Amino acid sequence: MVNRGYGHSKNSSILSRRSSLTSIALCMVVFFAFSIVGFIIYSRDILADEERKPAFAVSEDEFKSDEERKPVLVVSEEKFKYEKIREDAIWEVPSSHGLHSCVNRTPQYKDAQRGNRYMTVRSNGGLNQMRTGIADMVVVARLMNATLVIPQLDKKSFWQDTSTFADIFDETHFIMNLQTDVRIVKELPKELESVPRARKHFSSWASMSYYEEMTQLWKDYQVIHVAKSDSRLANNDLPLDIQRLRCRALYNALRFSPAIENLGKKLVERLRSRAERYIALHLRYEKDMLSFTGCTHGLTQEESKELRILRENTNHWKVKNINSTEQRINGLCPLTPKEVGIFLHALGYPPWTLIYIAAGEIYGGNTHLSELTSRYPNVVFKETLASKQELKSFSNHASQSAALDYIISIESDVFVPSHSGNMARAVEGHRRFLGHRKTITPDRKRLVALFDMLDSGVLEEGLSLSRLVLEMHKNRQGGPRRREGAPSGVKGRARFRFEEPFYQNPYPECICGSKRAAKT
Known part of the structure; x- marks a missing residue:
C-alpha cells in the first residue's frame, strides 16, 4: 500500500508541474502579444507627432547641463535646399558680365613735356580724401603742363597725423609709374624755394576749360601752390584719357609703402x-x-x-x-x-x-x-x-x-x-x-x-x-x-x-x- 501510494503521489506531482508550465507559457505568449500591439500603437503615435513637428524642431534634454545640451535639428529636404541656396547667395560675387578694368592710353595721348613750371600741393583731409585729391592733382598738373612736387599731407585734421607722403606711399613707385604722364619731383628746386607763388583754391569739380584758363597764371608765376586737393576735378564730361589717368594715378601709382x-x-x-x-x-x-x-x-x-x-x-x-x-x-x-x-x-x-x-x-x-x-x-x-x-x-x-x-x-x-x-x-x-x-x-x-x-x-x-x-x-x-x-x-x-x-x-x-x- 505504501508503494502504490507513493507512485500515485509522484504521478500527480508531475502532472501538476506540467500544468503550471503550460499556464506560464500561455501567459507569456499573451503578454508578448499585448506588448507587440502596444509597441505598434506607441510607434504610430510617435510618427504622428513627428509629422506634426515644424521643419526645424529642437529636442529637449532636461537631464543634461547647458554645455552638454545640443539642439538636434530635424530639417525637411525643401527647407534644407532653401537654406543652402541662401547661404551661397550671401557670399556670391555679383556677375561682372564680362567687364574688366581698362586704363590704357588712346593713340592720341602724348607723353608728358618737361618744363620749368612747378605745382606744390597741400592735401587736406583723412587718408582717402588725400588719396583721391592727389590723383586729381596728377591730372591738374598734366592739364597745366606743370611738374608736380610730391604733395604735403594734412597734419591739422582731426587725427593730427604727422605722417609724410613717403610714410604712407611708395614714393619712388609713384614717380616712376607716372613718368610718361606727368613729371614728378620730390622737392622744389632750391632756386625756386623763395620765389613768389600763386596761391590758389582751385574751384571744386572744375572742368577742362577752367584749368586751361588757369594756365594764364604762368605769365606771372613759376610756382603755383594749391591749398586744397580734394574734389578739384569734375566727375563727368572729361576726355577719356584724362579719366583713365585718374584711375592710373589712384589704383596703380598710389601704392602704399x-x-x-x-x-x-x-x-x-x-x-x-x-x-x-x-x-x-x-x-x-x-x-x-x-x-x-x-x-x-x-x-x-x-x-x-x-x-x-x-x-x-x-x-x-x-x-x-x-x-x-x-x-x-x-x-x-x-x-x-x-x-x-x-x-x-x-x-x-x-x-x-x-x-x-x-x-x-x-x-x-x-x-x-x-x-x-x-x-x-x-x-x-x-x-x-x-x-x-x-x-x-x-x-x-x-x-x-x-x-x-x-x-x-x-x-x-x-x-x-x-x-x-x-x-x-x-x-x-x-x-x-x-x-x-x-x-x-x-x-x-x-x-x-x-x-x-x-x-x-x-x-x-x-x-x-x-x-x-x-x-x-x-x-x-x-x-x-x-x-x-x-x-x-x-x-x-x-x-x-x-x-x-x-x-x-x-x-x-x-x-x-x-x-x-x-x-x-
Missing part, C-alpha cells in the same frame, strides 16, 4: 586662417563722424552733449546746429552697432561670421560695440590680429593705420560700410575696378523706417524683416552699373556736388567690355 603693404598682407592671411570668408565692416561709429553729422540716436545725454561741444569748437565744420532726428530720418546718420547687427542678420549672415572692423576707436567703447558683438561675437580689429610690436610704428599715425584697414577691406569677401564717407566710396570704387567684388551698401533711409517699426513693435525680426531687407538691397551688391548723375531738379553748379563721385564708380571710362556687358 612696403611696410604697410607687407603688414596688410599678413593680416589678410591671418583672417583667412581663422575663416574661409570674412566681412570687412567699415563701422563709422567714431567720435568725429557722429559729431560732424550731429547724430545722437541711442546715445546718452552726456555723450550727446560731448559731441555737440566738439562740433561747436571745430572751426572748419560750418554747420553747428543739427537736428539729430531729421538727420536720421533722412538717412544721413551712420548705422549704429545695433542696427548693423540687425541688418547683417536680416541679410542672412550667421552668428559665427568673421567680421573685421575697419575703423578707428568706436565711440563709447564696448558699451556700444556690445550691441553688435552680442549678435556676432566673432569680431576682430587689427589690434587683435597684429602684435603690439607690429603696430608700434603705426601708433599715433591714423592715416597709416587707416591704410591697413583699406587693404583688408579691398581683399574682403564682402565689404559693408555703415556710412557713405570718403573711405566707403573709395573702397567701393576700387572693388568695382578690381572686378565688382561684393559691396553691400545699406539703404539707410529705408532701413531707419524698418528699425523704428521694430522698436515700436509693429514689426518683428524674422522672415518678414529678412524678405524686406533682401528685396531692398538686391541691387545694392556692387554689381556693374553706370555712374549716376545728379538727381532730377538739381540745376546749376549745385548738380556737381550731388553727382556720384568718379572714384566711387569709375564705370564706364575705366571699366570696359562689350556693349551688351552691363545694364546702363
Whole structure:
C-alpha cells in the first residue's frame, strides 16, 4: 500500500508541474502579444507627432547641463535646399558680365613735356580724401603742363597725423609709374624755394576749360601752390584719357609703402586662417563722424552733449546746429552697432561670421560695440590680429593705420560700410575696378523706417524683416552699373556736388567690355 501510494503521489506531482508550465507559457505568449500591439500603437503615435513637428524642431534634454545640451535639428529636404541656396547667395560675387578694368592710353595721348613750371600741393583731409585729391592733382598738373612736387599731407585734421607722403606711399613707385604722364619731383628746386607763388583754391569739380584758363597764371608765376586737393576735378564730361589717368594715378601709382603693404598682407592671411570668408565692416561709429553729422540716436545725454561741444569748437565744420532726428530720418546718420547687427542678420549672415572692423576707436567703447558683438561675437580689429610690436610704428599715425584697414577691406569677401564717407566710396570704387567684388551698401533711409517699426513693435525680426531687407538691397551688391548723375531738379553748379563721385564708380571710362556687358 505504501508503494502504490507513493507512485500515485509522484504521478500527480508531475502532472501538476506540467500544468503550471503550460499556464506560464500561455501567459507569456499573451503578454508578448499585448506588448507587440502596444509597441505598434506607441510607434504610430510617435510618427504622428513627428509629422506634426515644424521643419526645424529642437529636442529637449532636461537631464543634461547647458554645455552638454545640443539642439538636434530635424530639417525637411525643401527647407534644407532653401537654406543652402541662401547661404551661397550671401557670399556670391555679383556677375561682372564680362567687364574688366581698362586704363590704357588712346593713340592720341602724348607723353608728358618737361618744363620749368612747378605745382606744390597741400592735401587736406583723412587718408582717402588725400588719396583721391592727389590723383586729381596728377591730372591738374598734366592739364597745366606743370611738374608736380610730391604733395604735403594734412597734419591739422582731426587725427593730427604727422605722417609724410613717403610714410604712407611708395614714393619712388609713384614717380616712376607716372613718368610718361606727368613729371614728378620730390622737392622744389632750391632756386625756386623763395620765389613768389600763386596761391590758389582751385574751384571744386572744375572742368577742362577752367584749368586751361588757369594756365594764364604762368605769365606771372613759376610756382603755383594749391591749398586744397580734394574734389578739384569734375566727375563727368572729361576726355577719356584724362579719366583713365585718374584711375592710373589712384589704383596703380598710389601704392602704399612696403611696410604697410607687407603688414596688410599678413593680416589678410591671418583672417583667412581663422575663416574661409570674412566681412570687412567699415563701422563709422567714431567720435568725429557722429559729431560732424550731429547724430545722437541711442546715445546718452552726456555723450550727446560731448559731441555737440566738439562740433561747436571745430572751426572748419560750418554747420553747428543739427537736428539729430531729421538727420536720421533722412538717412544721413551712420548705422549704429545695433542696427548693423540687425541688418547683417536680416541679410542672412550667421552668428559665427568673421567680421573685421575697419575703423578707428568706436565711440563709447564696448558699451556700444556690445550691441553688435552680442549678435556676432566673432569680431576682430587689427589690434587683435597684429602684435603690439607690429603696430608700434603705426601708433599715433591714423592715416597709416587707416591704410591697413583699406587693404583688408579691398581683399574682403564682402565689404559693408555703415556710412557713405570718403573711405566707403573709395573702397567701393576700387572693388568695382578690381572686378565688382561684393559691396553691400545699406539703404539707410529705408532701413531707419524698418528699425523704428521694430522698436515700436509693429514689426518683428524674422522672415518678414529678412524678405524686406533682401528685396531692398538686391541691387545694392556692387554689381556693374553706370555712374549716376545728379538727381532730377538739381540745376546749376549745385548738380556737381550731388553727382556720384568718379572714384566711387569709375564705370564706364575705366571699366570696359562689350556693349551688351552691363545694364546702363
